[in-house]
Amino acid sequence: MKKTSLFFGALTVVASIAFLIAADHIDAPAVAGGTSDITDFYAFQGEDNNNIVFVANVKGLMSPTETASATFDENVMVEFNIDTNGDAVEDLVIQAIPRDGKMYFFGPTTPTSTGLNSMVESSGIRTSVEITPYGSEPITAFNAAGMTYFAGPRDDPFFMDFAQYGEIIGGNATGFNDPGTDTFAGTNVLSIVVEVPKSRIGGSGTINTWVETKTKS
């Protein structure tokens, strides 16, 4: 009961600040809340220290009910960009694009061209994984390149008192509350998770990474 009222409370807050934005949730008018709207991006060392894990999330602030019917958009490519020489231009990409209930992955591979327009880079490493349905245990795929893949709904890993941030920016409050309230509690995203050996993305040193969504023109 308490949980229910909290949940509806959170929904009200979410609705009232829907024009605002967070980690990258609903960050710009052209993408706001749609299937190409990136909510978050993570890159961290895997359970196996020889690997890096990339996470891209789209479609933020979904309730459990919305999550049950949420799908990746077959016209949207999610592309992880990796710069290995410090010039902020991608030297390698990992692409993910869905078709008929599966997420197809390509790369890491050198893109045919860098920048705003991409083709699917199908000549290198590629794998597909069944998109995990809501309510199922995670379905993962592995390949001989040492990579592991997942696509499907997960809890939004982002946390922030975004509502109070909005109050502060709006001039209605002078500071955060202690404790704060996680605006993203109880909400889900659609996640793409790829774990890749470091040896395939530069080996050692530092890389620059970012994620993009690209829609079929």
Added chain:
Amino acid sequence: MTIMKTKNIFLTLLAAMVLVSCNDDDDMPTGPILPNFSGTYVQKDQMGRPAINTVFVNSNQKDAFNTTIPSEQGAVFQAMFETNLKALSPAYANMGDQNALGLDATAFTSVLATDVLTVSLDGTTTFYDGTNVLTGRALTDDVITVELLLIFGGEDFTENPSLSDDHVDANDKAFLTSFPYLASPW
């Protein structure tokens, strides 16, 4: 029966031929026959570090920021970032004012305006853990408080305490230690 069998063999052969023709790159698994992925895909959104577009980019520039390649973002957007940083946190307008990374307004926004996440391939990956700075972004990292501290917290993280921590320090569900790491959906 014979016809069926022949047909199956024919289909198998056909599938094998398609697989072989796809397998022009030597060392990697080919997986199933690919659906049609032809065409050009055009950029809509991008993100490196958390909350950058949200906090530092003016409303009428947010789509432009998402469609400017990172190597050109600094030249286009650094000045706007600096203006907005000083508006958010006026102490930055004072000569010599720095954050805890020793960066003044210009230096800090020069880093931020190129919105890429730097990731170390040599060890700990964290946004900030008290020792390592910007070596990645882990799921448990309290990235918003780190950013608030760097914006509002001054040289030693003690300034503006009511603005420099949102007091939401962890996710609402525990993360997994193994792949896929993110918690199950609600």
